[in-house]
Amino acid sequence: MDHGYGLDHSRADGSSADYKDPWDTMSTGVSLANMAPDPNYTAVGPGLNAWNMRSRGWLDDNRVWKPMFTVFNEQE
Secondary structure (H helix, E strand, C coil), rough: HHHHHCCCCCCCCCCCCCCCCCCHHHHCCCCCCCEEEEEECCECCCCCCCCCHHHHHCCCCCCCCCCCCCCCCCCC
């Protein structure tokens, strides 16, 4: 269903393997996604990851944590 919304495959950070992000709903069918037992629905969670939400315009940036300052790498 998520592909119907135009979402790409989910991937764990730094990986090119599809459907391996345990924090994204796109991975619930084929990997050990972070889900919780639920008496009504068998299991619930996870939701869409922030990148997928942002790509569709569904991410409320007011709910995104932003550091008060940025630390720069002195070697750069």
